[in-house]
Amino acid sequence: MKTIEFYPTPFWVGVILLILILxxxxxxxxxxxxxxxxxxxxxxxxxxxxLTLFPIYRASFHIGMPSASLLKAVEHKINLVxxxxxxxxxxxxxxxTYHILGNTLATVPFGFLxxxxxxxxxxxxxxxxxxxxxxxxxxxxxxxxxxxxxYRSVDVNDVIWNTIGALAGYGIYRGxxxxxxxxxxxxGANDKKADAVRMN
Numbered sequence: 056m057k058t059i060e061f062y063p064t065p066f067w068v069g070v071i072l073l074i075l076i077l078x079x080x081x082x083x084x085x086x087x088x089x090x091x092x093x094x095x096x097x098x099x100x101x102x103x104x105x106l107t108l109f110p111i112y113r114a115s116f117h118i119g120m121p122s123a124s125l126l127k128a129v130e131h132k133i134n135l136v137x138x139x140x141x142x143x144x145x146x147x148x149x150x151x152t153y154h155i156l157g158n159t160l161a162t163v164p165f166g167f168l169x170x171x172x173x174x175x176x177x178x179x180x181x182x183x184x185x186x187x188x189x190x191x192x193x194x195x196x197x198x199x200x201x202x203x204x205x206y207r208s209v210d211v212n213d214v215i216w217n218t219i220g221a222l223a224g225y226g227i228y229r230g231x232x233x234x235x236x237x238x239x240x241x242x243g244a245n246d247k248k249a250d251a252v253r254m255n
Contacts, residue, residue: 056112056113056114057112058110058111058112059110059111059202060109060110061104061108061109061110062105065105065109066105073098073101076093077093077094080093088171089172092171092172095172096164096165096172099164099168100165103161103162103165103191106161107161107191107195108194108198111198111202112202113202113203115202115203121200122203125200125203125205128205129200131205132208132209133208133209133210134208134209134210134211134212135211136211137215138215139212140154140212141208155216158213158216158217159216159217159219159220159223160220161217161220162184162187162188162217162220163220163223163227164224165187165224166180166220166222166225166226166227167224167225167227167228168224169183169225170225170228177225180222180225181218184217184218184220184221184222185214185218187217188213188215188217191213191217192210192211195207
């Protein structure tokens with residue numbers, strides 16, 4: 056069975072797309088901060104794509120209806136029952152913990168970086184977090200059907216933990232913003248006191 060690796064072709068296509076997007080952001084916002092955090096978010100998404108979708112295992116490639124045997128094999132890879140895990144994970148607490156933590160931590164940067172890169176989207180963070188997890192799982196399903204190889208699992212639990220991770224990242228962002236506001240107020244108050252002392 057052949058494989059399609061993330062590097063070099065998909066990686067460089069992603070880099071070129073990221074450069075184009077950053078150019079558009081720079082022209083529209085003229086904000087170094089927005090461009091910087093958009094770049095960091097873009098790099099993060101490239102890494103996430105590389106880790107979750109690649110390598111792609113390819114038995115064959117052709118457009119058309121998948122065979123009955125492939126559909127049956129893929130069906131066994133799909134879990135739509137929340138918090139229900141396969142026998143292998145259920146019996147191995149360490150592996151299950153690793154699975155949950157991996158899916159949760161993978162999207163923490165998304166929740167933290169998105170409000171910095173696109174402040175207008177922070178009110179939609181819940182739906183965007185769900186959308187991110189769903190896109191990853193549907194992409195994995197699509198690649199299995201397209202390349203005729205049932206090599207990954209499509210699990211609703213991954214979407215749940217991805218969403219929780221993104222919301223945790225957003226919570227960290229809100230906490231950091233709150234702390235930053237407090238620090239700025241304290242610095243401002245100290246500056247005013249210093250000015251008052253100088254005037255006296």
